[in-house]
Amino acid sequence: MVRTRNRPTLKDVAKLSNCSIAVVSTVVNNAKGNTLVSDEMRQRVSEAARELGYRAHFASRTLKEKCSRTLGVYFPPLPWAGAGYGYEGAMIRGVEKACREFNYDLLLVNMAGDNDAQSCMDKFAESRIDGLVLMNVDDQHDWVPKLLEISSNVVAVDYSGKVDHLNAMLFDNAAAVRLGLEHLQSLGHQRIGFISSCKKHIHQDTFERKLAFFDSVKAMGLDDDEALIFDSKKMGRSIEPEEDCCTIEGTKAGAYFASLGDKRPTAILAYNDLSAIACMNHFMSVGIQTPRDVSIMGIDDIELCQRVYPTLTSVSHPLPEMGYTAASFLIKHSAPELREKHSGKTIRKVFGPTLMARQSTANWEK
Amino acid sequence: MVRTRNRPTLKDVAKLSNCSIAVVSTVVNNAKGNTLVSDEMRQRVSEAARELGYRAHFASRTLKEKCSRTLGVYFPPLPWAGAGYGYEGAMIRGVEKACREFNYDLLLVNMAGDNDAQSCMDKFAESRIDGLVLMNVDDQHDWVPKLLEISSNVVAVDYSGKVDHLNAMLFDNAAAVRLGLEHLQSLGHQRIGFISSCKKHIHQDTFERKLAFFDSVKAMGLDDDEALIFDSKKMGRSIEPEEDCCTIEGTKAGAYFASLGDKRPTAILAYNDLSAIACMNHFMSVGIQTPRDVSIMGIDDIELCQRVYPTLTSVSHPLPEMGYTAASFLIKHSAPELREKHSGKTIRKVFGPTLMARQSTANWEK
DNA sequence: TTGAAAGCGCTAACAT
DNA sequence: ATGTTAGCGCTTTCAA
Numbered sequence A, B: 001m002v003r004t005r006n007r008p009t010l011k012d013v014a015k016l017s018n019c020s021i022a023v024v025s026t027v028v029n030n031a032k033g034n035t036l037v038s039d040e041m042r043q044r045v046s047e048a049a050r051e052l053g054y055r056a057h058f059a060s061r062t063l064k065e066k067c068s069r070t071l072g073v074y075f076p077p078l079p080w081a082g083a084g085y086g087y088e089g090a091m092i093r094g095v096e097k098a099c100r101e102f103n104y105d106l107l108l109v110n111m112a113g114d115n116d117a118q119s120c121m122d123k124f125a126e127s128r129i130d131g132l133v134l135m136n137v138d139d140q141h142d143w144v145p146k147l148l149e150i151s152s153n154v155v156a157v158d159y160s161g162k163v164d165h166l167n168a169m170l171f172d173n174a175a176a177v178r179l180g181l182e183h184l185q186s187l188g189h190q191r192i193g194f195i196s197s198c199k200k201h202i203h204q205d206t207f208e209r210k211l212a213f214f215d216s217v218k219a220m221g222l223d224d225d226e227a228l229i230f231d232s233k234k235m236g237r238s239i240e241p242e243e244d245c246c247t248i249e250g251t252k253a254g255a256y257f258a259s260l261g262d263k264r265p266t267a268i269l270a271y272n273d274l275s276a277i278a279c280m281n282h283f284m285s286v287g288i289q290t291p292r293d294v295s296i297m298g299i300d301d302i303e304l305c306q307r308v309y310p311t312l313t314s315v316s317h318p319l320p321e322m323g324y325t326a327a328s329f330l331i332k333h334s335a336p337e338l339r340e341k342h343s344g345k346t347i348r349k350v351f352g353p354t355l356m357a358r359q360s361t362a363n364w365e366k
Numbered sequence C: 001t002t003g004a005a006a007g008c009g010c011t012a013a014c015a016t
Numbered sequence D: 001a002t003g004t005t006a007g008c009g010c011t012t013t014c015a016a
Helices: A010-017 A021-028 A039-052 A058-065 A087-101 A116-125 A144-150 A173-186 A204-220 A245-258 A273-285 A319-332 B010-017 B021-028 B039-052 B058-065 B087-101 B116-125 B144-150 B173-186 B204-220 B245-258 B273-285 B319-332
Strands: A070-074 A105-109 A131-135 A154-157 A167-171 A192-195 A267-270 A295-297 A314-316 A348-351 A354-356 B070-074 B105-109 B131-135 B154-157 B167-171 B192-195 B267-270 B295-297 B314-316 B348-351 B354-356
Touching: A010 A021, A010 A039, A021 A039, A058 B058, A070 A087, A070 A116, A070 A319, A087 A105, A087 A131, A087 A319, A105 A116, A116 A131, A116 A144, A131 A319, A144 A154, A154 A319, A167 A319, A173 A192, A173 A204, A173 A267, A173 A295, A173 A314, A173 A354, A192 A204, A192 A245, A192 A273, A245 A267, A245 A273, A267 A273, A273 A295, A319 A348, B010 B021, B010 B039, B021 B039, B070 B087, B070 B116, B070 B319, B087 B105, B087 B131, B087 B319, B105 B116, B116 B131, B116 B144, B131 B319, B144 B154, B154 B319, B167 B319, B173 B192, B173 B204, B173 B267, B173 B295, B173 B314, B173 B354, B192 B204, B192 B245, B192 B273, B245 B267, B245 B273, B267 B273, B273 B295, B319 B348
Parallel strands: A070 A105, A070 A131, A131 A154, A154 A167, A167 A348, A192 A267, A267 A295, B070 B105, B070 B131, B131 B154, B154 B167, B167 B348, B192 B267, B267 B295
Antiparallel strands: A105 B105, A314 A354, B314 B354
């Protein structure tokens, strides 16, 4: 076995400071049960505890308190998720912030992605976690309703499914598309193309973005031409889940738009950053320069936007805030010292977009 | 409070199957203490347990077993770390694989990065974790020796410090540099530049890569010219820790190499991918094309390499394996059912590099 | 073959 | 002001 220093228990501290474990417990927890401990004793105990490096045993406290002070975070095992891009990281940082404030821990539930449903439910069933953040979940995760039967202390971040009693932190997709188009219009673009998803199972998110494009084009008086939309119809096929969809879509979209000649849009808004980048890369490979010949922008503002050349204009989620809000909710409804009653009502918060203007979009000299 | 179905305990299962909790415990754990339970009873208990959805309470078991079956993972709060790039994700996936195999959990220790030392030590002191994976730690983390006093069940992945009794999974930096140079040489390059780090506190890793460059250049008979090395001397200053060092270095390096005119290298090896990409981006912005005018490659093979244009040739770590090996070690030395004696010897495993040839490197027509 | 009970370390109600 | 103790849910030894 490994060498791990024998941790001191309440008993050890009590012995060293010549008192009972109850007194020690009272002192180290800063007065909950017995408030009445003499200053002299308090002093002695504190010192002994410090000397021994006493820390309450996690499992013991959990058992007694019926609360593990731990949140779980779950990510679906999509090929593009978890791969980085700072997307999950940004959200986690928000969750972590809330956890730190309330002295909670963070458990990674099943990044590997086998048996997701069981893993999530087991963590609750074993009382390992008090709450769970589901990242980027949708209706393909058909086990969510079952999970909610075990515990309702669950919040989805960037949820795009239809389970209406699931707490969720949402992104205003329509506003994001609108903001992007306004940016392009303000630069003088009138003929704007849109790249939509060609995935086999289209996400609600993606769908909303496409709809918002149609609506905004009309509302803003932009060129309304069916030829400006790249989607699975133009792609000719649907992309299987295991493929690197964004690269495929973006590349094909680039080829499609390049083929339009005179009718080529002067700017392109992609439903996400990866497809925007793939499109830009394709243009580059055939000698079309961004932003000189065409402006391109994405949505989501993943870290990658700042690393490509030219840097990609995008529209960002406030992911840290979303994570923070989600985690705070879960903590408020589980921490014994807060004991906030669950209103019973599902919460839904919608977060607005922010424009991140970079090099890939520029004025269009007519 | 939140609605969480009251979890069934041993008692509940015992009542339903008309026996004592001892029998239930024996059955659900598949025969450890009392092996002798009648088939009929075994049957009844199993059914009752299944019916109630019984799962052992995590904290309770931990308390009894003196083992939390949980590993911690720590990442230093560097600006470029945790930001994504798939680097940490790849390692975590390996750790997770080992955890799943042995039914361990994964705790995220302090991604936010305040008070790192205390967080890591507290998790051990509270018996919250049985082992800890330290990612990308070096001698700046001066609390590591103190941590090891609390528990030796710690493994560092991609360690570049000098604490020699710390278990570590290492990357063969010299081999990586050599492999990169061999690749370039095989393409016909003879005059190869190197981008080193200009960070204020230079990592051991980085240092090793620089040394390996010198050695390999000599050993392989490549052009040996001081002008081919870009480092803080040529940079004129050191980069502060909070700056986006790689972008700064890479960009400056690009400007430097571009200024060499006739003496410009035909290929460049950067000490990491981000600086290679920044260099390539700078070249692009001044009309130098990769790989037509110059080949560029990095080291580490972060996800980003596949997303930029042209895609970046690199040399990869086997991060999932490193994570898996680290976690397996920690589990072997903490799981009660394995009870492997700690040999007392520090383990060090060195993992070899793999070339990932992509578009950014090409034949040099002399 | 089954059950009773100790004990893991802690908190808090209650006794002194 | 301080101490005693029940009990959280589990495993395992020992008794029946």
